Amino acid sequence: MSEPQGGILPEPGGAAYFLVLAARDRRAEARAIAVQLSRVPEVTAELAASAGGSALRAVVSFGAELWGELSPTAKPRELEPFAPLGSGTLSVPATGGDVLLHVTSDRPDLAFELACRVRSALGDRVTVLDEVAGFCYLDGRDLTGFIDGTENPKGEERAAAALVGDEDAAFAGGSYVIAHRYVHDMARWDACPTAEQEGIIGRTKPDSVELDDEVKPSTAHISRVVIEEDGEELQIVRHSFPYGTTAEAVSSSSPTAARAPPSTRCWRACTAWAATASTIA
Numbered sequence: 001m002s003e004p005q006g007g008i009l010p011e012p013g014g015a016a017y018f019l020v021l022a023a024r025d026r027r028a029e030a031r032a033i034a035v036q037l038s039r040v041p042e043v044t045a046e047l048a049a050s051a052g053g054s055a056l057r058a059v060v061s062f063g064a065e066l067w068g069e070l071s072p073t074a075k076p077r078e079l080e081p082f083a084p085l086g087s088g089t090l091s092v093p094a095t096g097g098d099v100l101l102h103v104t105s106d107r108p109d110l111a112f113e114l115a116c117r118v119r120s121a122l123g124d125r126v127t128v129l130d131e132v133a134g135f136c137y138l139d140g141r142d143l144t145g146f147i148d149g150t151e152n153p154k155g156e157e158r159a160a161a162a163l164v165g166d167e168d169a170a171f172a173g174g175s176y177v178i179a180h181r182y183v184h185d186m187a188r189w190d191a192c193p194t195a196e197q198e199g200i201i202g203r204t205k206p207d208s209v210e211l212d213d214e215v216k217p218s219t220a221h222i223s224r225v226v227i228e229e230d231g232e233e234l235q236i237v238r239h240s241f242p243y244g245t246t247a248e249a250v251s252s253s254s255p256t257a258a259r260a261p262p263s264t265r266c267w268r269a270c271t272a273w274a275a276t277a278s279t280i281a
């Protein structure tokens with residue numbers, strides 16, 4: 001089994017940087033991009049050491065199309081381009097991207113510095129599709145005010161949930177990644193009474209206690225994300241990071257207050273697929 005990338009299994013810490021990149025020319029540049037990215041573990045270790053051994057971790061993920069250029073014949077079994085879901089206002093679009101760099105640290109400056117070094121090494125072989133700095137909010141809350149991560153797999157359960165195993169032996173130790181970015185309508189959310197919010201999530205707001213089955217709506221978030229396959233509940237490791245600005249996060253009702261559209265954001269990198277960089281080098 002390959003060694004999992006450094007940022008997959010540990011609890012992520014208080015700061016994150018997400019960088020989504022597109023190759024300018026997949027066919028021509030795939031190998032050069034992969035060679036640069038294979039240095040990420042080394043660059044990460046050097047930077048962490050120069051900062052007194054601070055926690056700094058990175059995950060490099062490849063999109064299915066870029067993987068296809070790098071390795072047309074040997075492909076992780078379930079690696080596919082993300083297929084859009086839903087329709088209308090309830091839709092999840094596929095926004096593309098060939099590389100996701102997901103950095104986590106206790107220090108936002110180090111997370112940013114590592115992202116800069118990786119971006120700089122890739123030069124104009126790539127363009128930036130999206131980048132966001134995320135933070136741990138209060139005692140691990142999403143910007144909705146709810147504690148996020150209560151039921152995240154812990155300890156050894158994390159490896160069982162996040163790593164490819166013997167079912168695809170050539171890629172054992174790798175993972176799949178799905179990265180989502182959400183914008184909340186905070187004015188609408190804040191106008192919703194706490195009891196109603198608790199019904200939407202399925203947990204109490206102050207302390208994340210699961211609502212009793214008699215009161216928990218079947219539409220509650222935590223009811224809907226329980227998915228079983230062959231009688232077994234599927235597990236996922238979530239790395240949720242709030243992000244945003246005060247203008248977006250504060251839903252003021254004052255008519256004189258200058259404000260941006262009411263929105264706060266929440267990045268979620270649900271661990272799904274990321275090849276170990278050394279597989280590619």
Ligand code: HEM
Nearest residue numbers: 142146147148149150151152182201203222225236266270
């Ligand atoms: C706007 C986006 C989302 C928000 C604000 C959100 C928030 C939350 C909150 C507050 C909890 C309860 C505490 C916990 O157990 O972590 C939770 C649970 C969970 N969420 Fe989400 N979530 C979002 C999207 C998603 C997505 C896209 C997935 C799947 C890929 C997901 C999967 C889960 C799972 C598996 C749980 C644990 C359920 C349980 O309690 O057994 N969530 N989420």
